[in-house]
Amino acid sequence: MENLHTIKSRFVSRKVGKEVVIVPLVDNVAQMNKVFTLNETAGFLWENLNEGITAEKLQELLLENFDVDAVTAEKDVQTFLEKINGLKD
């Protein structure tokens, strides 16, 4: 599996208020008809997709910064990563 932080290189992104707008790049061409908006939680996970990050670390960050339990945090991170990976196609 690719390093999580490299996912970002397949998108152009911009924080807009508490949300994050992301535009997928396919073969380096932006898919302007597939622009996505990440809500506050997903935007937070996106912002933390930095070098060395792991799914476990993302779960910890969610627990520290949002009012969620461990089960929800794990599920949220898993869903987020699945969806982000699905957007590249």
Add this chain to the structure above:
Amino acid sequence: MKDKISSNPTSSLVTELNRSVGDLGRLQLNIAGFTIQLESEWDLAFDVGFKHFISTKEQEPDIYVECRKREAIGLFKGAEKVFTSANDELMFYEIYKKGDALLFALFNQALQVDSQSNQVPIQQVALLEPDLKHWTIWSEERNGELEPMLYPMAPILLHYAVLTADAVMMHASGVFDGEKGRMFSGFSGVGKSTISGIWRDNGSLLINDDRLIIRRENGRYYIYNTPMFYEDENKKAPLDAVYLIRHFPENDMEKISGAAAVTGIMAFSIQNNYDRRFVQHHIDFFTKMCEVVPIYRLGFVPDKNVIEFIKENSL
């Protein structure tokens, strides 16, 4: 036959043409506040749509264009194709990367595909330096003249000019009622020309009904027209509100903000999407703009009541 403005001295317009730099002729265009300086040893011809965009006062250029006669110089050798602009029927242009520079092959829409080579004839070739400000354009010579801004060269040049400033190009119409400037954007057929025509018929200045450039100047936003295939004045108006429009059984409006506004308006910008820097430029521009300029979704009935509806419910 297209109506041409020539830079030939027989034309009254080009007595202004500055030939003070050796034999090299120089002419400046002012489009959307960009000073575009064209230099050539040839006389230059322009569509009539450029008439009011030829500067009479020389200014510090923002964009430099060297206009040369077409010649076979093997420019595309070793270049990598990165973008094709085409629809189901026509090829408009291709973009190649050569080192850090960009090469453009612009196809002639009027001519058929060559049956032997199975290729569309190229009408122009252009090279853009990595600073996105210095162009060389090779055009066919006709009667001692070159036509460097032959369609679609000018819109392509403006695609890249906006990337050098706080600016974007839009599929949009725009009007100014003497107090407020309003822009209407949406896909083809949603009524951009219709709604701007209603405002024009009721006393507003039509900036353009198809293509606009938005610029940020001293914290405020302005809309400009660009040269079209017909003659029009060089126009500018403040941008006070944006409406993402559609035909609807009744007039209906909703203000949107945040990511919805940014993604809503960005869908109608005109850009080449093959370089993430260009996409980032647009997303950054619209994010800042949407903090200042209100964005509305507008469903409208195409009659003059929509003017009062807009004034009562927005700006």
